[in-house]
Amino acid sequence: MLLKLLGFVMRVGLLLAALVFFASLLAAGLVVLVYWLLRALWAKLTGQPVSPWTFQVNRQDVWSRFNQRGFGSTGKAATTPDHVVDVEVSDVTAVTDVEPKRITPR
Secondary structure, eight states: OHHHHHHHHHHHHHHHHHHHHHHHHHHHHHHHHHHHHHHHHHHHHHTOOOOOOOOOOOHHHHHHHHHHHOTTOOSSOOOOOTTOOOOOOOOSSOOOSOOOOOOOOO
């Protein structure tokens, strides 16, 4: 009986916490809405255009920053280190030393 009562109290407490969280989000949204409406009203009264709230992101700037430096490099030109040896590329599609094995289900 005590566990059922404790479970019921826990569920009611979680429901109340969720309602308080939802109400706080709703209140914050209403505050932002009222602020934006007052701003738009003031702009209309003073004859200024109503400008929306937008986030300006210059993607070209970000791309050029990473494209010039490269990912993870220090900004210097990429040079070949002395310990790297150049070798000829061989054809890796011609595999000759593989023995086929039959896979049986268990």
